[in-house]
Amino acid sequence: MPQPQLSKISNEDSVSWASERIIVALDGMNENDALNFVSIIPALRWVKVGCELFTIAGPHIVQKLRKKGLRVFLDLKFHDIPTTMAGACKSAAQLGAELITVHASAGSEALKSAQDGAMVGATMADLPQPTLLAVTVLTSWDTDSFAKQLAIQEPVADYVDRLARLAVLAKIGGCVCSPFEVGRLRCIYPEPFRLVTPGVRLDFSPVNDQQRVMTPSQALQSGASQIVIGRPITTSLNPKQTFLEYCQALTC
Numbered sequence: 001m002p003q004p005q006l007s008k009i010s011n012e013d014s015v016s017w018a019s020e021r022i023i024v025a026l027d028g029m030n031e032n033d034a035l036n037f038v039s040i041i042p043a044l045r046w047v048k049v050g051c052e053l054f055t056i057a058g059p060h061i062v063q064k065l066r067k068k069g070l071r072v073f074l075d076l077k078f079h080d081i082p083t084t085m086a087g088a089c090k091s092a093a094q095l096g097a098e099l100i101t102v103h104a105s106a107g108s109e110a111l112k113s114a115q116d117g118a119m120v121g122a123t124m125a126d127l128p129q130p131t132l133l134a135v136t137v138l139t140s141w142d143t144d145s146f147a148k149q150l151a152i153q154e155p156v157a158d159y160v161d162r163l164a165r166l167a168v169l170a171k172i173g174g175c176v177c178s179p180f181e182v183g184r185l186r187c188i189y190p191e192p193f194r195l196v197t198p199g200v201r202l203d204f205s206p207v208n209d210q211q212r213v214m215t216p217s218q219a220l221q222s223g224a225s226q227i228v229i230g231r232p233i234t235t236s237l238n239p240k241q242t243f244l245e246y247c248q249a250l251t252c
């Protein structure tokens with residue numbers, strides 16, 4: 001699809017404001033790809049290391065990215081019994097990731113254990129406490145498939161509320177949700193509760209396998225603290241330009 005001409009972003013402050021709010025998912029990359037990719041976007045502040053990159057590159061990729069001055073969201077979406085959640089989050093916190101995902105549907109005991117584990121890990125490594133983010137309903141679910149395949153009769157938005165409540169009761173610091181649910185959650189849970197939304201696209205970007213999608217500015221205006229964007233930037237012929245276009249879309 002053709003992309004619009006980049007109109008010059010002259011205001012460095014706007015780019016810097018926007019780049020704090022955009023987390024680029026380093027999916028489909030190995031270690032070399034990821035390190036090369038981040039070096040071509042000097043304005044980049046936040047990156048997400050997901051299952052793909054972590055599995056091929058190993059834990060030290062988090063430290064390598066941090067050494068480049070980047071802030072790391074470690075998205076391994078832990079979903080397990082309480083003891084395993086505690087151990088996994090303890091290990092993740094020792095790597096220096098600032099955001100770490102767990103699945104809210106693991107339940108309140110597992111979420112509490114995850115939170116405790118993360119605190120222990122950060123203390124052991126003498127690092128600041130990371131924020132755990134509880135993943136609610138994945139943005140790749142459309143409402144019909146969600147109801148039919150999982151036999152959940154509750155509307156997605158209500159189910160997201162229910163999962164977010166579990167997270168809040170477990171003292172988890174934020175949630176991942178789609179831009180469609182973020183407004184409702186923000187009304188109930190003000191900042192500093194972190195609401196991070198993937199499923200974000202500018203009109204010229206293909207939605208790929210995302211189903212509950214909005215634009216970056218709609219997501220932020222609805223209450224998102226940060227947005228996650230992967231393929232529109234990582235598969236672009238000019239990732240730096242596309243990153244700046246997404247920045248611009250947040251600031252104009």
Ligand SMILES: O=C(O)c1cc(=O)[nH]c(=O)n1[C@@H]1O[C@H](COP(=O)(O)O)[C@@H](O)[C@H]1O
Binds near residue numbers: 050230
């Ligand atoms: O936890 C996530 O980051 C996540 C949750 C969710 O509901 N949907 C979702 O897409 N993600 C992640 O956000 C990124 C979105 O990538 P793109 O669709 O390429 O922008 C991927 O790395 C997903 O793993």
